Each structure stands twice: as structure tokens, then as C-alpha cells.
Amino acid sequence: MNDKIVAPSVGEGENVTAGFRDAHPSPAQSVTISDVAEAAGVSRQTVSNVLNAPDRVRAETRERVTRAIADLGYHPNHMARSLRASSPRMIGCRILPVHAETVAAIQDRFLHALAEAGQECGHHVLLFTAADAAAESEWCTVLWRTGAVSGVVLYDITPDDPRPERLTAAGVPFTAFGRTAADTERYSWADVDNAAGTASAVDHLVAAGHRRIGFLGWPEGSSVGDARAHGWLMAMDRHGLLAGSHRLDIRGDDTTTSGTRLMKELLDRPGPPTAVVAATDTLAVGALHTVRDRGLEPGRDVAVVGFDDSPAAAALGLSSVRQPIEEVGRLVMAEVLRLTDRTLGPNGEPPAEPLHRLLAPELVVRASSAPPQGLIPAGVEARSLSR
Amino acid sequence: MNDKIVAPSVGEGENVTAGFRDAHPSPAQSVTISDVAEAAGVSRQTVSNVLNAPDRVRAETRERVTRAIADLGYHPNHMARSLRASSPRMIGCRILPVHAETVAAIQDRFLHALAEAGQECGHHVLLFTAADAAAESEWCTVLWRTGAVSGVVLYDITPDDPRPERLTAAGVPFTAFGRTAADTERYSWADVDNAAGTASAVDHLVAAGHRRIGFLGWPEGSSVGDARAHGWLMAMDRHGLLAGSHRLDIRGDDTTTSGTRLMKELLDRPGPPTAVVAATDTLAVGALHTVRDRGLEPGRDVAVVGFDDSPAAAALGLSSVRQPIEEVGRLVMAEVLRLTDRTLGPNGEPPAEPLHRLLAPELVVRASSAPPQGLIPAGVEARSLSR
DNA sequence: AGCCCTCGTATGAACGATAAAATCGTGGCT
DNA sequence: AGCCACGATTTTATCGTTCATACGAGGGCT
Structure with a gap:
């Protein structure tokens, strides 16, 4: 927050490759x-x-x-400065292995956003790995206690996640991307309004004339999946599209094959959907297969909307709900810095009431839910509705 | 290299959540x-x-x-220790925005591997962003000169990449994942043998009885794309499958729609392929669409093999060539640490001849290039051939 | 003229840790 | 008994920076 490091600028505009006749040869930190x-x-x-x-x-x-x-x-010298200021200007964040498909899809976007936001105010991101949430909590604590980071960022939070409580107990300043089911008042978080995302997809489809709108979701139990299902349900109800008819929603694993299968089932029901909202792009891609398999044209005959706006969505011309990860990154970074500043501040120690922020995602409309006037070339033109 | 940090272990086995009756309340680094x-x-x-x-x-x-x-x-205290030792135990690495589809697919895998490898010998990864290669070079230089990192890792190297030369000139210790077209002798790198990857795909298909094997690739000019095309060509030649017949290769953008279109063209040629090797999973996914569109069964009628073993490949049951990113991460991290140790070592300064290592990727066989005895359930069983 | 205040700069100490050298007690050797 | 070597511990100095304070010069004030 204090100083802005905009450009690195080595040696006052002097080109790096030119160098100073080997004025800075090998050892790290020669000139003091x-x-x-x-x-x-x-x-x-x-x-x-x-x-x-x-x-x-x-x-x-x-x-x-x-x-x-x-x-x-x-x-x-960064180290000397950090030592003196007892503030390393570093924020820790765990990087997950790529097991969980869904998470992995936005992990690099999030890390990039975080790094970029931090860099703008002179902070960097320290990466670490951990086997599970418990190990992550311990690493966070150790990193903080050793003074390697001034705070940490949590990510991929589950409803019953143990991390917020543990870090609070250990006194480690942190901010979460996502939130637990309970005790959300006690720590800082920013989250994407998943319900609003699927709701905006429904609104968009209704505006395009659809009435029978289905939903492909995850099995119940994940906070993200449930929120997306809930958004669909609320929006359908708001438009009066649930009355009298059976509900066109169905759940399954988050894989394309699952999406293909679920979509088949939906289309085989009496009174099949003319449009579906999928909880993830993965499911949506599977659904697209089914649509094409039946000789139907996505967007013209059956509309499909995904979630996450993955590269695959852009490539396939799939409409998708895009999470404002960049803004989440900025917010989360700003908040964790605010917390650490407050911690180091005067010992009056006003506990700095936590941030709670829900961000609306943005629907990116592509050919798979084409507007009336015709098909949009895939990936070329994309109209975005800010909720 | 010196000490191994296996587990964090806060307070000698004492549970973190328990705490010490607020013995370590708020300020970073209280107990010295x-x-x-x-x-x-x-x-x-x-x-x-x-x-x-x-x-x-x-x-x-x-x-x-x-x-x-x-x-x-x-x-x-990490900072104090680093200051004294003038070695921050940090390795810098740029994180790219997710523009380039292909690269983004393995970026998080690579960063994870890097972080994990570093952590095993007490080092962490410092993340930063940069607009382009020039800015990245400057950041690397600044980070190194300020003593924030003891070395950096380059990644996504292009044939005419300016970074190795600039960093060499600035004296920044680094190791690259990938290599440039020229001067590869002068710096340390580890790379995946892309040609061997496509070649092993061809070998696999030939062993399964295929003779007319096509190739879907990128436009010429990228080192990775060209290497993959070259591997296909060499392997085809080695098996004597190029003689007399026209070549079944074709190039286009790295998108699924492009893959769909290219595959159509190949299948419409006289003497169409019974199998194709794609330069990326993205292209392969597009090709699968075409195969299914024509009522053919991937694996039974037409075999398809992709490259990168992305999550999408696993989900779709697509055979794919998997890059040994984890091993690359280990190697690159070990090498950059070796270089930094050497730099800080006795001033005899034997320049430590650089590492050059080419790693063979591994073919993961799934249903899309099914073995004779029948279909393997997608994503359930996967046999892997080590080159 | 003497006083105080301000501005610009310099000195000492501290941040937390470790390498190198100094200290102290102990025991073996001749 | 005296000398030296040795193991265990303490003292001193240092890494590069910044905070708190001290110092000196100059000017306005009574």
C-alpha cells in the first residue's frame, strides 16, 4: 500500500543486456x-x-x-529491508496438484491475479505445497512464524473447512477466496456469487424465449455446486417456470462423459428442455456432445450455458458464466495486506473488522446460446452481460 | 541441498489449534x-x-x-537467516496469464512440481508477473540483485527467446524449461523430447495394426509444434509408411474447432487415415467430434492420440502423450540450486558447466486408441508405456 | 547578542541470525 | 607438575537496512 513498484527499471533506464562492464558480476548483492x-x-x-x-x-x-x-x-537489499521492517512483503499461497479438474481450471488464473495485484503494491506471492488442509495450516503457521510471509491466502474452501479456524487460533493473518458454511463472520473472505451466476444464465435464456430450462449439476454436498443449483432454482421460480411442470434438473460427476449421459437423460424426458444451464464447463462440453449427436445445432435448437469460462468454452463457442477472478485476486490481496498492516500497527490493536464480499460473475454469451439474429462465430465476438 | 524440511511440525508435535494460551498472539516474529x-x-x-x-x-x-x-x-527467522547467509532460499518464476491455451494447460502442473521440488530442500517459489519477455528479464534481474531470489526459472521458451541471453549478460543464475534454437550450450535447461512423444504414439498405433496414420499439427514456426511434427514424420519413415503414399498431415490453429475441421479434411481424402496423432489435446478433442459426427467409434474405427494428457483427455478417454512435468520440475529446481550454490561458493569460480537434459514423455493409452481386446472404460484403467 | 527553532546530514543502535575467534575448564601426556 | 590439546560455550563482529537521536549551521525573534 505504501509505495508502488510500477516498473522494475534496472539501472535507471540502462539496458540490462548492456551491463556495466561487469560491474555486477556474480555474487548476489555486491553493491550496498x-x-x-x-x-x-x-x-x-x-x-x-x-x-x-x-x-x-x-x-x-x-x-x-x-x-x-x-x-x-x-x-x-530485500532481505535486510524486510528484517528491519519485520515485514517480508510476501504473501503465501498453496498451489494444489491438478487432481480436482474444476479447481485446477481457475487456479492459475487466480494465482496470476494474486501475483499481479500484489506486485502493484510491492508484494510478492510465495508458493508452497501441502498434502492436505491440515498440512497447509501448519505450513501457513510456520511460514508466518518464521517471518517468511506476512500473511496467507486460502483458496478452494469447503463448507466444513478446518483452515480458517486453525489459522485464527494460530493468529496468522489470512484472507480466503470462498467461505465455509459457518463462522463466516469471524474472518475475511471474498467469494463469487455462484447462485447469481446460474441465475443470470437463466435470465438470459428466458429473455431469449426459453421456458423449459434444465440444469446439470454436481452431486449435493459441495458449497459451490449447491449454490449454483440454488441459483437456477430461484431464478426459475422467480420467472414462474417451476409451477405445474416437473423440474428439469439432474446431478452427476463433473466429467464430460457424465455431462453427455445426463444430457441424454434430460432430452429423453417428456417435455424436454430447450436450454440447459450446466454447473461447469466440463458438464456443458459433455452436453454439447449429446446435442450434436442428435443432429441438433447448439444455440439454434438447444441452448447450453456453462460455468467458469474455461479456455475450452472459448474454443467451442460455449456461453459460460465467467468468475471475476481478477477482481477476487485484487480484493483478497488488498484485504490480507490491510490485515497485516493492522497487525503490525500501533498496539492499540483494534481487531480490524473482517471483509465479507460477494462478487457477481459475468455471463459471456457465445454461439451455444445464440441470440435470435443468428450465430456468432466461435470465439470471435462475445457479448458480455454484467449480471 | 543442505537440510531437508520434511514436515513443518509446529511447536514439536503440539497441535496448532491448541495454541499456548496465546503465547504467540499477533506480531510476526515475537520469540527470538x-x-x-x-x-x-x-x-x-x-x-x-x-x-x-x-x-x-x-x-x-x-x-x-x-x-x-x-x-x-x-x-x-527466515529473513535474518537469509540476510546473514546472503541466500534467500527463494527461486523466482513468472506466472503467465492464461491467454495461450496450450501453455496454460501445463503451467499449474509445472509450478506445482517446482514448488514441491523446492520445498523438499528448503526452498520456496516466488511468483511474479510480467507483460512480456523483456519485462520478465528485468524483473528477474531486479529480484536477483535485490537479493529476493537466489535464482530464477524460465519457462515457455520460444526458439528466438531473448531471456537466456539477457539473464546470462546480467549474471542471474537460471535454468530453463525448454530451450532456444541457438546457443543452447551456454545455459542450463531441461526439456521434453516432443519428437519422441509423437514417435511413441506412432509406434503404439503401428503396433495396433494401423498403417495410414495422420497428423494434426500447429502451423510451422514454433519449436514445440515443429518437434512434434518431426517426431511423427521420422517414426512414419522408420516404419516405411511414407513411401509411395501421400502424407497424411495437416496444420492449423490450436483450437477444437480447428481440430474438427482438419480431421474432416483428412477423412475426406482418398485413402483416409485409420488413426491420427494430434499435436495437442485440444486438436485431438476436435478430431474426436468429427469421428463421432460420422457415426464412427473412436478407438474401434478410428484411433486418436493427443498430447499433454490434460484433464480433458482423461475425462474423454483420449489417449495422450504425457509430459513428465514433475520430473522436469525436480530437475530444473535441482539445477538452479546447484548453480546458485556454485555462484556463492569459493571464489575459484569454476563456471559449473550447464545441464542439458532431454526427457522422454510417456504415452497414456485410453479408449480412443483402444487395444485389440476391446474398450477400456474411460478414465478407469490406463496402461502407460514408458516411451 | 543570545536564544530557539528548523533544516539537512551524520552517528549509533537495532532487526535476528550465524561464522569466526576468544574463553574456560578438563584431561592426557611427558 | 607443567604444558598442550581439546571439547563446550561464550563473545565479537557482521549481513544491509532503517529508526531514533544527535549534531551543526543558519535565520528570525526578542
């Missing part, structure tokens, strides 16, 4: 603040002031020091 | 080595020795100190 001070004929502290509080230094002196810094190619 | 020393009635250095050179300390004293460490929940 004292070297600069000596070169500029001032004391260490003055150099420090030039960097951290330029207004305290006379313009002439500042000029001289700045030149010495550029000449020597000086860069302040 | 001096506190432990005082509690144990010894000097700081003795505590340090207990941790770093236990054999120098009398057993009785060691015992006493160990207990004090456990009681106070002491963890050595």
Missing part, C-alpha cells in the same frame, strides 16, 4: 548502500532518505546520490 | 533466538548450534535448549 554513500560523499542514512523520504534531502544532494545509485547499479 | 537462550540459560550461539550443528553441543545442554525451543514455540 554504504558503497553508494561513499561514492556520493554522504552517509548511509542520506542515501536511505533519498529512497524513502526524498523531501528530507536537499535537491542538490539528492541529485548526487541518485547519480551514484544509477552509476553503481544499486538495488536495496 | 535470544528469548530461547535466556530461557535455557545459555547464549544465543549455543541455541544456533543446537539447530545447525547439534554435534557441537553437549547432549544435556542440547536437551535443555530443545525443550526451551518447544516451550516457547520458537522458529528461526
Whole structure:
């Protein structure tokens, strides 16, 4: 939050490849603040002031020091700075193995968003791995206690996730992407409004004239899956499309083959859907197979909407609900930094009431739920409705 | 390399959630080595020795100190240690945005492998973002010069990539996953033998009785794409399957729609292929569409083999060539650590000749190129041939 | 003229840890 | 008995930076 590091700028605009006739040969950190001070004929502290509080230094002196810094190619040592400030300017985040398909799909987007948001205010992301939630909690605690990170970010939260409680108990500052079923008041989180996502998909389909709108979902029990199912249900009810007719929803594993099978079942029912909302792109891709298998044209005959806006969705021209991961990343990073600043702040220690933020996802419309006037070329043009 | 951190182990087996009656409340790094020393009635250095050179300390004293460490929940400060050792125990790696479909598919696998490999020898991965290769080079240089990382890992290398040269010029220790077209002798890299991957796919198909084997590839110009095409070509030639007949290869964009279209063209040729090798899973998925569209059964009528073993491949029962990313991660991490150790070592400075390692990928056989005896249930059983 | 205040710069200490050297007691050897 | 070697521990110095304070010069004020 304090200083913004916009561009790296090595050696004051000097090109990296040019170098300074091997002025910075091999050892990490050769030129120190004292070297600069000596070169500029001032004391260490003055150099420090030039960097951290330029207004305290006379313009002439500042000029001289700045030149010495550029000449020597000086860069302040991160470790020394962190040690002194007892703030490593690092945020920890676990990276999951790619077992869980669904999660993996947005993991790199999230990490990228997090890294980018952090970098804008001079912080970096430290990656670590852990076998399970318990091990992750321990690593977070260790990393924090060793001063390697000033806080951590949790991610892929399940309804009964043990991590928030453990980290709270250990005193580790953290912010979660997602939230548990209970005790959500006690810690900071940002989450995507999954229900609103499927609801907006329903709204879109209703606006396009559909009445019999199905839903392909996960088995009950996951917070994300249930929320998406709930959004569909509420929206259908709101439009008065549940009355009198049987519900066109069905559940199964999150695989394309499962999606194919579930879609077949739905289409074989009496009064089959003219459109379906899928809880994931994976299921939606499976559903598309079935549609094409039956000689139907997605978008024209049967509309399909997925969830997550994965690369596959873009490639296949599949309409999909896109999670605002970039914004989540920004929010989560900002929040965890706020928490750590507060922790280190004056010892009055006002516990800094936590952030709770629900973000609306955005429907990206493509050919699979084509608007009336005709097909949109896949991946070329995409209209987005901000909920 | 020096010490192995196997498990975090907070407070000597004590459960994290239990805590020590708020013995470690809020501020990062409250209990220092001096506190432990005082509690144990010894000097700081003795505590340090207990941790770093236990054999120098009398057993009785060691015992006493160990207990004090456990009681106070002491963890050595990472920053202080790094400052003193002038080695941050951090390796930098850029995380790419998810534009490029192909790359994104394995990015998280690679980062996970890297983080895991690093963690096993007490190092962590520092994530950063950059707009392009030039900005990445600058960030690497800055991170290294500020002492935030002891080395960096490059990734997604293109044939004319400027990064190796720039980092070499700046003196930043690095290892690359992938390699450029020229000057590969001058820096350390590990790469996947893409040609061997497609070749093994061809071998597998030939063994299953196929003779007319097609290839779906990227437009020429990318090192990865060209290598995969080359592998197909060489293997076909080796089996004598190129003579007299026209070549069944075709190129196009790396999208599923492109794969669908290319496959159609191949199947419409006189003497159509009975099997195809695709340069990516994306293309392969598109090809599967076409096969099914024509009422053919993948694996029985037309075999399809993809590349990358993406989650989609597993879900669809698509045979695919799997890159040994985990091993690449281990190798790359080990190498960059070796380089940094050498750099910091005795000033005799033997430049440590670089590592060059080509790894063979592994073919994962699934239903889409089913073995003679019948179909394998998708994703359930998968036989793997190690090249 | 003497005082105080401000501005610019310099000095000492500290952040938490470890390498190297100094200290202290103990025992073996001649 | 005296010397030296040795094991165990402490002391000192250092990594590179920044905080708190001290210092000196200059100017406005009474």
C-alpha cells in the first residue's frame, strides 16, 4: 500500500543486456548502500532518505546520490529491508496438484491475479505445497512464524473447512477466496456469487424465449455446486417456470462423459428442455456432445450455458458464466495486506473488522446460446452481460 | 541441498489449534533466538548450534535448549537467516496469464512440481508477473540483485527467446524449461523430447495394426509444434509408411474447432487415415467430434492420440502423450540450486558447466486408441508405456 | 547578542541470525 | 607438575537496512 513498484527499471533506464562492464558480476548483492554513500560523499542514512523520504534531502544532494545509485547499479537489499521492517512483503499461497479438474481450471488464473495485484503494491506471492488442509495450516503457521510471509491466502474452501479456524487460533493473518458454511463472520473472505451466476444464465435464456430450462449439476454436498443449483432454482421460480411442470434438473460427476449421459437423460424426458444451464464447463462440453449427436445445432435448437469460462468454452463457442477472478485476486490481496498492516500497527490493536464480499460473475454469451439474429462465430465476438 | 524440511511440525508435535494460551498472539516474529537462550540459560550461539550443528553441543545442554525451543514455540527467522547467509532460499518464476491455451494447460502442473521440488530442500517459489519477455528479464534481474531470489526459472521458451541471453549478460543464475534454437550450450535447461512423444504414439498405433496414420499439427514456426511434427514424420519413415503414399498431415490453429475441421479434411481424402496423432489435446478433442459426427467409434474405427494428457483427455478417454512435468520440475529446481550454490561458493569460480537434459514423455493409452481386446472404460484403467 | 527553532546530514543502535575467534575448564601426556 | 590439546560455550563482529537521536549551521525573534 505504501509505495508502488510500477516498473522494475534496472539501472535507471540502462539496458540490462548492456551491463556495466561487469560491474555486477556474480555474487548476489555486491553493491550496498554504504558503497553508494561513499561514492556520493554522504552517509548511509542520506542515501536511505533519498529512497524513502526524498523531501528530507536537499535537491542538490539528492541529485548526487541518485547519480551514484544509477552509476553503481544499486538495488536495496530485500532481505535486510524486510528484517528491519519485520515485514517480508510476501504473501503465501498453496498451489494444489491438478487432481480436482474444476479447481485446477481457475487456479492459475487466480494465482496470476494474486501475483499481479500484489506486485502493484510491492508484494510478492510465495508458493508452497501441502498434502492436505491440515498440512497447509501448519505450513501457513510456520511460514508466518518464521517471518517468511506476512500473511496467507486460502483458496478452494469447503463448507466444513478446518483452515480458517486453525489459522485464527494460530493468529496468522489470512484472507480466503470462498467461505465455509459457518463462522463466516469471524474472518475475511471474498467469494463469487455462484447462485447469481446460474441465475443470470437463466435470465438470459428466458429473455431469449426459453421456458423449459434444465440444469446439470454436481452431486449435493459441495458449497459451490449447491449454490449454483440454488441459483437456477430461484431464478426459475422467480420467472414462474417451476409451477405445474416437473423440474428439469439432474446431478452427476463433473466429467464430460457424465455431462453427455445426463444430457441424454434430460432430452429423453417428456417435455424436454430447450436450454440447459450446466454447473461447469466440463458438464456443458459433455452436453454439447449429446446435442450434436442428435443432429441438433447448439444455440439454434438447444441452448447450453456453462460455468467458469474455461479456455475450452472459448474454443467451442460455449456461453459460460465467467468468475471475476481478477477482481477476487485484487480484493483478497488488498484485504490480507490491510490485515497485516493492522497487525503490525500501533498496539492499540483494534481487531480490524473482517471483509465479507460477494462478487457477481459475468455471463459471456457465445454461439451455444445464440441470440435470435443468428450465430456468432466461435470465439470471435462475445457479448458480455454484467449480471 | 543442505537440510531437508520434511514436515513443518509446529511447536514439536503440539497441535496448532491448541495454541499456548496465546503465547504467540499477533506480531510476526515475537520469540527470538535470544528469548530461547535466556530461557535455557545459555547464549544465543549455543541455541544456533543446537539447530545447525547439534554435534557441537553437549547432549544435556542440547536437551535443555530443545525443550526451551518447544516451550516457547520458537522458529528461526527466515529473513535474518537469509540476510546473514546472503541466500534467500527463494527461486523466482513468472506466472503467465492464461491467454495461450496450450501453455496454460501445463503451467499449474509445472509450478506445482517446482514448488514441491523446492520445498523438499528448503526452498520456496516466488511468483511474479510480467507483460512480456523483456519485462520478465528485468524483473528477474531486479529480484536477483535485490537479493529476493537466489535464482530464477524460465519457462515457455520460444526458439528466438531473448531471456537466456539477457539473464546470462546480467549474471542471474537460471535454468530453463525448454530451450532456444541457438546457443543452447551456454545455459542450463531441461526439456521434453516432443519428437519422441509423437514417435511413441506412432509406434503404439503401428503396433495396433494401423498403417495410414495422420497428423494434426500447429502451423510451422514454433519449436514445440515443429518437434512434434518431426517426431511423427521420422517414426512414419522408420516404419516405411511414407513411401509411395501421400502424407497424411495437416496444420492449423490450436483450437477444437480447428481440430474438427482438419480431421474432416483428412477423412475426406482418398485413402483416409485409420488413426491420427494430434499435436495437442485440444486438436485431438476436435478430431474426436468429427469421428463421432460420422457415426464412427473412436478407438474401434478410428484411433486418436493427443498430447499433454490434460484433464480433458482423461475425462474423454483420449489417449495422450504425457509430459513428465514433475520430473522436469525436480530437475530444473535441482539445477538452479546447484548453480546458485556454485555462484556463492569459493571464489575459484569454476563456471559449473550447464545441464542439458532431454526427457522422454510417456504415452497414456485410453479408449480412443483402444487395444485389440476391446474398450477400456474411460478414465478407469490406463496402461502407460514408458516411451 | 543570545536564544530557539528548523533544516539537512551524520552517528549509533537495532532487526535476528550465524561464522569466526576468544574463553574456560578438563584431561592426557611427558 | 607443567604444558598442550581439546571439547563446550561464550563473545565479537557482521549481513544491509532503517529508526531514533544527535549534531551543526543558519535565520528570525526578542
